[in-house]
Amino acid sequence: MKVELTKLAHARSGDKGDTANVGVIALKDDIYPILVREVTAEKVKEHFGEIVKGDVERFELPNLGALNFLLHESLGGGGTLSLMTDAQGKTFSTALLRMHVDISDEEADSLGIA
Amino acid sequence: MKEKVRVASGQGFWGDMLTAPIDQVRKGPIDYLMLDYLAEVTMSIMQKQRARRPEAGYARDYVSLIKEILPDIIEKDIKVLSNAGGVNVMGCAEAIRDVAQELGHKGVKIGVITGDDIMPRLQEFLDKGIEINNMDTGEPLADILDKVQAANVYLGARPLVEALDQGARIIVGGRLTDTGLTLAPLMHEFGWTFDNWNQLAIGTIAGHIIECGGQCSGGNCQYDWQNIPDLEDIGFPIIEAYPNGEFVVTKHENTGGIVSIPSVKEQLLYEMGDPHEYITPDVVADFTTINLTDDGENRVRVSGIQGKENTEFYKVSIAYxxxxxxxxxxxxxxxxxxxxxxxxxxxxxxxxxxxxxxxxxxxxxxxxxxxxxxxxxxxxxxxxxxxxxxxxxxxxxxxxxxxxxxxxxxxxxxxxxxxxxxxxxxxxxxxxxxxxxxxxxxxxxxxxxxxxxx
Incomplete structure (x- = not known):
């Protein structure tokens, strides 16, 4: 079944120049392997579409049950150059959590997701 | 040696809650107060202010704050570290001295750290054949030299430790890294050295956790945000560090907000690049070694942190x-x-x-x-x-x-x-x-x- 990532994770985002970073954190420890499997750099790039003009990089932090994504060329130039409302990428966290991911019925059951 | 050292965050950026550092000093015990005033854009704003008025170019808020809390920090023996000096560090230090004198406090030592402002030296570097290129695009500095408005090196903990060793009560610098403001007190108190990469990484990550103020104690926190209590009275974070290298993230009792594993995780990931290589002037810290455990209400214990040797370079931020x-x-x-x-x-x-x-x-x-x-x-x-x-x-x-x-x-x-x-x-x-x-x-x-x- 497909679930919105908000059911599985929380997140925080920020900026470094024209790159936004999004840290995605599993709500429970046993969700982390699902994030590793489902929330790949390719799928994140596809999810954001035209919003992210450059590459997407992913880093794993199993100790925190978290993934860190770098979304290059996504802030309209970044810093004071950008004309965007969200020039600092603060809301990219929730934009990423809109993504839908596949989980098995067993996973949904064990996580209590209907 | 102290059994534990408490470093409190008082300001996450220039324009943050004015009452936060005052609460940190008055609502419970702390040993050090650190305040970060400088975002990247701030230095160029300060250069412009100084171009109009030579006595300007630093965060005036810091001087007003010191005026308010000076009697408290002397009575409680609290030391204060900040990068509020902007592009006029000595001007800021002198304003603080004047305020202390007005209040009748004698023998207050103010540490002044300079050397980060390299704007006057850029041409000299280019004349010497030193290559300064844009890290992201490779563009050479010469292409934009005539448009430069500010150029500052990010300095680490070393000059801060030196100032503390010389007995400074209040320290003012320019473009000091936010993490160094937390690391330096731990090095000074525990006798940590600049070749122990794990200890440097511990203090650096402690600094990263509290450098954005309330953003690690319930502010801008997505996890269960509806149930975070009393944000109107949010307590800013405090690091309670021990000589063995472990530390606890906490806040004063009877303040709002929350310090929890999710709130600390969110802040750890803020503005994160490659987690294996968090590069500062002091060390390369590895965020994949951090271990978080619950240590009671509003207490998160942090252990296991490792670091690697630092690089031979300073990062320079040039605004044009x-x-x-x-x-x-x-x-x-x-x-x-x-x-x-x-x-x-x-x-x-x-x-x-x-x-x-x-x-x-x-x-x-x-x-x-x-x-x-x-x-x-x-x-x-x-x-x-x-x-x-x-x-x-x-x-x-x-x-x-x-x-x-x-x-x-x-x-x-x-x-x-x-x-x-x-x-x-x-x-x-x-x-x-x-x-x-x-x-x-x-x-x-x-x-x-x-x-x-x-």
Whole structure:
């Protein structure tokens, strides 16, 4: 079944120049392997579409049950150059959590997701 | 040696809650107060202020704060570290000295750290054949040299430790790293050394956790945000560090907000690049070694942190003028709010074109529809009650940007109906500061630590 990532994770985002970073954190420890499997750099790039003009990089932090994504060329130039409302990428966290991911019925059951 | 050292965060950026550092000093025990005032854009703003008034160029808020808390920090033996000096560190230190003298406090030692401001030395570096290139684009410094507004090296914990060792009560610097402001007190108290990479990484990560103030103690926290208590009275975070290298993230009792594993995780990931290599002037810290455990209510214990040898370079942040911009807004109401806003955007763009104005970028956003999540938000409901049209332009020609600002208000009487939200008058024209991040060999930079005393 497909679930919105908000059911599985929380997140925080920020900026470094024209790159936004999004840290995605599993709500429970046993969700982390699902994030590793489902929330790949390719799928994140596809999810954001035209919003992210450059590459997407992913880093794993199993100790925190978290993934860190770098979304290059996504802030309209970044810093004071950008004309965007969200020039600092603060809301990219929730934009990423809109993504839908596949989980098995067993996973949904064990996580209590209907 | 102290059994534990408490470092409290008082300010996450220039403009943060003015009461936070006062609460940190008065609502419970702390040993050190650290305050971060400098975002990247701040240095160029301060350079401009100083160009107009030579005595300006630092965070005045810091001087007002010291005036307020000086009796407390002397009585409780608290030391204060900050980068509030901006581009006029000595001016800031002297203002603090004057305030202390006015209040009648004798023998207050103020540590002054300089050497980060390399704007006057850029030509010298280029003449010596030192390569300074944009880390992101490879562009050489020579291409933008005549447009540079500020150039500062990020200094680490070393000069701060030196100032503490010399007995400074209040330390003022310019572009000091936010993490160094937390690391330095731990090194000074525990006798940690600049070749112990794990200890340096511990203090650095402690610094990263508290450098954004309330953002690690319940502010901007997504996890269960509805149930975070009493944010109106948020307690800023405190590091309680032990000589063995473990530390606890906490806050004062009887304050709002929350310190929990999720709140700390969110802050750890903030502005994160490669987690294996968090590079500061002091160390390369590895965020994949951090272990978090619950240590009771509003207490998170952090252990296991490892680091690697530092690099031979300082990071330099150079700001340079890069044209002009302006953003105008209008609000359209039901019915057909989104359609009206889109029609206004079309009309405005056509008028700008007919005027022959030239821009590098025109960006239209519809606040209420797509300003934060773009196309991911989908189509808005047909009966959306209101939409704000937000249109921004940027370019190299200031006159064209100024002309744009005069085309917003006319839309009220010459465009789609039921429009408001223009009370602020014409939008402002702002100068754009672009960033040129670079690396420079450490041995070229001379830092200076001075003590002035009241």
């Amino acid at each position: 003028s890069s044209g002009w911009k302006s953003v105008g807004t209008l609000v359209y109401s039901y019915p057909d709010a989104y359609e009206k806003a889109k029609a206004a955007d079309r009309i405005l763009r056509k008028r700008l074109e007919n005027l022959g104005l030239e821009f590098d970028v025109i960006l239209t956003e519809f606040v209420g529809v797509n300003a934060t999540h773009g196309h991911l938000s989908g189509e808005p409901p047909k009966d959306i009650p209101e939409v704000q049209l937000r249109i921004g332009v940027r370019g190299q020609n200031r006159d064209d940007i100024t002309r744009f600002t005069k085309e917003i208000a006319p839309l009220i009487l010459t465009g789609p109906p039921a429009v408001t939200g223009f009370a602020g008058g014409r939008p402002k024209v702002e100068e754009i500061m672009a960033y040129f991040p670079a690396l420079i060999p450490k041995d070229l930079i001379e830092t200076k630590v001075e003590i002035i005393e009241t």
